[in-house]
Amino acid sequence: MASPEMTSPDMASPDVTQITPLPLRGLTTLRTGAAPERMREASTTAELISALHSVWKTHDEWFVLGGGSNLFAGDEPFDGTVVRILTSGIEELPSPHEGRVRLRVQAGHSWDDLVAYAVERGYAGVEAMSGIPGTVGAAPVQNVGAYGQEIQETLVEVEMIDEGADAPVVVPAAELELGFRTSVLKHHYGEAQGRRAVILSVTLDLAVTGDAGRVIRGEQLRRALGLEDFEPVPLDWVRTRILQTRAAKGMLLDGSDPDTFSAGSFFQNAIVPERIARGLPPECPRWPVEPDLDTVTVIPLETYAGLTPRAGRPEGLVKVSAAWLIENSGIRKGFRLPRSRAGVSTKHALALTNRGEATAGELGELARFIQSRVHAEFGLLLQPEPVLVGVEL
Template identity: 40%
Template sequence: MSRTLADLTTLRVGGPVGRLVEASTEEEIVETVVAADEAGEPLLVLGGGSNVLAADAGFAGVVVRDARQEIAVESQDACGGAAFWASAGMPWDNLVLRAVAEGWAGVEALSGIPGSTGATPVQNVGAYGQEVGDVVAMVRTWDRQEKRYRTLAHGELGLGYRTSILKESLRDRTNAWYPTPRYVVLRVMFQMRLATRSTPIRYPELARALDVEVGERVDAAEVRSAVLALRAGKGMVLDADDPDTWSAGSFFTNPVLPEGSALPEGAPQWPAGPGLVKTSAAWLIQRAGFDKGFAVPGGGAASLSTKHALAITNRGGARAADLLALARTVRDGVRDAFAITLEPEPVLIGLAL
């Protein structure tokens, strides 16, 4: 039976794929990528499918999934901490669970995030005051342009808010690599402190949930439990029985603007680098009149999550066109209200916002 992208993504939409390869070795991944590139065949390297919105027409190319779920510890001592490689296909939350159990500190606040480990440095995934970039040491990749393996050190990755050089080739959808980046992530090396207590709690909402002050450290397992509860309350932990989780997580990124930009009164803002501030996409969406559960009249089975206005959800049987129409309505409404254009976070396959 042919597979569809609806089977392979958390939004549960998308038509048939031309060919699906479940790769069990690094060599098989690279061989498949090289063969597709040489044949001019469209290529999608897919992880957990949690950051993808695919067209109902499907993808007439090869879809590669990394079936490896491996962690290899290189060193572990009090001075250097823990250094370990994880295969790109390792489910991210499985890695976080292992880290908390082993006393590897630095990712406990990233619990419950769906998707694969290989996708995390591409987006520089972050939540509740932590970012993957805080603990990534290097990334082993296949460079499709130079046709060779390349290991990129932390300083070469260009990590920023939801971005990296790994993601740069996805910005221009007309380039030869889309919808897979130029660099195909094969495995990621992490460097973490050895500690049973967390890194300092940076996020006020998490601090309140833990009943501590910002800056305090607590048991890492407590942080994981608190984060999972917070995420579940927002429909951000996958649950087959909860349509609020049939989403791509946060559909829009938080806008990053020059300091001094006109923001609506009361809009939250945080420093985002030299001369930049970040504000809340969810706050803008709700203040523009799109509350939790909002749906476009006649828009099929697509709505904002009933738990979090930043998630666009498939309530069951939605088409990609339904989800896209809702995303456009929200984006245009925020732009009209506040002159700020929200940018989508998921990779759009066969679609344009």
């Protein structure tokens, strides 16, 4: 078991020198992006903090790069500094809850390697997220999930450092505003981040099942696994089945399969009011979005007249399948624009793929075409899922 290097505010920060910038096309799963103007690498937490402090002192533009699985980088060099997070390590800690264990994992650790580690030891709670590319530090940023299982179910806290801060802080999961594939840390296209910070480590609380396995109750995961009863199933069996399913959809990295040269689902499922969803064809898959039942109404004291307004019933929200919208707007699996090296995956309509040396411009052209077709057919504008750097849609 690896032991990560833990940090404290008074630790001496090593001097981290710049390296010759590497083209981002070789560091991202979508395989696009020129070399940035400047690049730094950090293999320990202390090096990472030092690198960030050096960049922040210069007021340079910056972003951090982990596995590069959720980044769409442009063809022109990024005029700033890219900090590569190469930290790794897992530390087992006692949990205050009986029958559970806590894992504190460094941000640069491979997410799937963490899942494999947990499954091998009989720690349950992340097995359905097998095969998701990227690093552990990126997982809370977009609240990764698959087949009904999300990291927010097991996330306890993160250690992170805010932009410009001297020292890291430990932030409970409840303060990250985790939602469907989002958090206060995620940079959504066209919107500013709620909190600009870098995650240094992640702590998860997992159930210890050992060889007994666990009962799968989530309907989405049960369907994916083809389960009909409620008998316990081994975690390694769940992991194997999930990896097979993802591979069939081109969602496991494979150097011989261009369908895997993607950023996963390129577009988010659309979340719309119920009245909008009712206007879509009935066969369009949709799922209700749970309302926020903890909403607080604040009435300024100077306007309070002894009565509180009657709470109205908020209009429900519905999540609509972006894959269905794309395919039913005339964009089929494998679709490519003329003379383009970018194409829709032959296995999954939501994945835009690099079919061989495609530029960011070609992938952007395909994304805009898909957006226009869906908007023309259904009146909805699909929003990109990856972080866009140097790219406009």
